[in-house]
Amino acid sequence: MRRRPVARPAAGAGMEELLTPGLDRVQHSDMDQMNPTFDAPAAAPTAMKAYSSADAIACLRSAGVPVTHQRIEIARVLFSAPVHLSADQIWASVREHSPDVSRATVYNTLRLFSEKHLVRELFVDPQRIVYDSTTSPHFHLYNMDTGEVRDLADDELRILGTPRLPEGTVLQEIDVIVRVRNRHD
Ligand SMILES: [Zn+2]
Numbered sequence: 001m002r003r004r005p006v007a008r009p010a011a012g013a014g015m016e017e018l019l020t021p022g023l024d025r026v027q028h029s030d031m032d033q034m035n036p037t038f039d040a041p042a043a044a045p046t047a048m049k050a051y052s053s054a055d056a057i058a059c060l061r062s063a064g065v066p067v068t069h070q071r072i073e074i075a076r077v078l079f080s081a082p083v084h085l086s087a088d089q090i091w092a093s094v095r096e097h098s099p100d101v102s103r104a105t106v107y108n109t110l111r112l113f114s115e116k117h118l119v120r121e122l123f124v125d126p127q128r129i130v131y132d133s134t135t136s137p138h139f140h141l142y143n144m145d146t147g148e149v150r151d152l153a154d155d156e157l158r159i160l161g162t163p164r165l166p167e168g169t170v171l172q173e174i175d176v177i178v179r180v181r182n183r184h185d
Helices: 053-062 069-079 087-097 103-115
Strands: 120-125 128-132 140-143 149-151 177-180
Touching: 053 069, 069 087, 069 103, 087 103, 087 128, 103 128, 120 140, 120 177
Parallel strands: 140 177
Antiparallel strands: 120 128, 140 149
8 A cells, every 4th residue: 555655744834825625635554554444535624724835835745855946836736635636737827826837737736646656546437547636545436427536534434454465465545436427317
C-alpha cells in the first residue's frame, strides 16, 4: 500500500490568505502497512480554513519536491479540498490565477507529484486518468456517463481480507472502481 512520506503541514499556517471558500484538505492518518481494512474517505471538516501558499510550500518541501511558483499553484488546486480531477481540469483551474502555466508543466508536475505520492492516479477508463488528492486507501464510484468520480464511504464497500500473495511479493495496493451508467427508463 502506498504511504504518504510525511504528514501534511499543520493546520493554522497562513490563515490570512483566503483564496478558495472550499473545505480545507482533510488529514488522514497513515495506516499500518499490513492492515487489510480501509479508512473511510474524507469526512467534511467542521472548521473552514484556506489552504494557503505557505501550506503548499510546506507540503512540497516535506515531500522532497523542489518548490516553484507553478508547483505551488498546482498544489493549491489539488490540496485545497479533496478532489478528483483530470490533468486538463487542473490546468484550467491553475490558469485562473496563473495564465502563464503551460499544459506541459501541469502534466510534468502531476507525474512528479504522483511519484512522490502526493496524488494518486486513478485509471478510470482507458482514455482518462483522474488525479486523486486523497492518497490514503479508499475505493471509488465512477459514473461513465458524466465522468464524475467520488469516494466510497467505508460502509459502502468492504474488502474481506486479502488474497494469498505469491511467494516473494508484498501487497502494494488494492484498487476498486465501481463503474455505473445513468438509467434511461
Ligand atoms: Zn478518491
